[in-house]
Amino acid sequence: MMEEQFRTEIASLGEFGLIDHLTKNNETFQASTIESIGDDAAVIDQFGRQTVITTDMLVEGVHFDLMYTPLKHLGYKAVAVNLSDICAMNATPTHITLSIGISNRFSVEALEEFYDGVYAACSKYSVDLIGGDTTTSHKGFIISVTAIGEVAPGKFVTRRGAQVNDLICVSGDLGAAYLGLQLLEREKQVYLEDKNMQPDLKDHDYILGRILKPEPRVDIVEWLAEKEIVPTAMIDISDGLSSELLHICTKSGVGCVLYEDKIPVSDEAKAMGMQFNIPTTTCALSGGEDYELLFTVAQADYEKVAKNGNITVIGYITALDEGANMLTPSGKKHALVAQGWNAFG
Template sequence: MPENLTPLNAIGEFALINRLQAGLTLRQPGSVLGIGDDAAIIRPTAGMEQVMTTDLLVEGIHFDLSFCPLRHLGYKAVAVNVSDIAAMNALPTQLVVALSVGPRFTVEAVEELYAGMRLACEAYNVDLVGGDTTASRGGLTLAVTVLGEVAAGQAARRSGGKPTDLLCVSGDLGGAFMGLQVLEREKQAFLADPETQPELANYEYVVQRQLRPEARLDIVHELRELGVRPTSMIDVSDGLASEVLHLCAASGTGARVFSEFVPLANPTLEAAAEFNLDPITCALNGGEDYELLFTVPVTDHEKIKNHPDITILGHLTDKADGTNLITKAGQPVPLKAQGWTSF
């Protein structure tokens, strides 16, 4: 360990908590008491319901520290949880972090991770109010739990979609998957020859999609401004196909997704071409785009059709019609979930 770094066992758990706590501020009016007691104290807003979600990121399964900087990992851990809050049509308010780190981690490494989480807390206006930091025999594990608020009865469940509802998605898809392909190729090149410099300059967009995804809270705000309430919503973490199937299963509907409308960014198309991959397949089965997939009543078509960052992919149908991708030639092809199987 270089001399300027501090092993975790040199300062102990309580001193570490004090150091991590130092940079935190509470922004939410409902955050009565943050880190430092047996539990945080929260004052919920009258008339609001809450949403609560937890997500675990495990080293070697969800991230590879050989190409994921700790600061980005901290940011991503918060973003992917906030994405679940956004997918309920809610806004995040407080979060807690449970962290276990192996013996090779230093105080400075944990501070980098927290710096990324603090950045994300600022970006999403959410307060880090509690945590647990402990040792592990292995790598890094990070469990973030976020609480959010939404006006009573306004939460968007997966189950609210109706046949004829328009099926919409924010942003573009497949980029995070292509970013992972690029990063893994560069890692292999580096392992083969440690003198190699990684060539990432041409892949900035897709690498950023993989390493630093953003939760689409902006879409939640904009739909409210447009007066559109999503009838159902889910975030795209496991690939479009898997999420359409989840949404249809919960809503008891089928769907028609037009392949020509699946939004793909140019850098994603270019990277897919280079890797000889079908970009539609990357969008359908690649994961971690963290866009929002949602349905709106067909009567809201006018309100959203010109939104620059929302694409209408197709529409829900009766369940009996199945859940199909419609090819450019007009052929229906049943969608299959090939999302992450982490086991």
């Protein structure tokens, strides 16, 4: 049993030993980090900036499937999705805390892989891991991340400021994460039916990367600041374009027109959509997990926004009584409905 020698039982380190072990190479990037892991709490110093805070819980079997999610990717994604929420406030992520609940089916080496992903995301975005908790769970792997960010006073952006005639913008492209998930699910079924079949995932790096390793759009937040554009409303796309746009409309008390043919979709997603026979519009509207930024800007900002190849104008804001609609290329009007994933469905 060669593998045995690479398995260190969690119990052999104890709770404090495990935390020390997993955090011993923890670097800090932020000057504002005064005290990090190792005391009752961390201390940060953001004088003159406002602090932005968000939190998320991820549960095995509900939010991720370890059968096709490498632990390193899971660690990266657990951080990335929280940083994305900070970006959605027009803020820059600076710190995270991470708590995990784990059963003894995980080895120390497995947790190290998970933390490698966490540290990779922290390092890429210069975010400091400043605290956390590690405990047992009776079943499955539970992850809770709290992310902290900073923003210049008054420059944060909520979901409720969209005004009639504002332009609706989205970063990157949509729908690929959902198609990546379909591909992983299909190959999982093939494997479960015949354990000799190896998953066929080659040539699908882009869509698999979209679901397994999403990137928070810190670059967009930085670009907006540089160009002195403050969006009127912003949200990140975790549940699908339709659901998120409806959140902005509801909170802002406005309607919208979305042009179907303006929704940005990658070539890889188009090809995979054909293979699965799912319209890419459906993937973009209802798929979710793209973690792109959806925001509204005043018409006056059009010239600036149009020059950024990573941002697409996909529609405009209307009065509330005009409803929230999508126009197809042939001119048909469809009412938008929220079809985002329901955690209690």
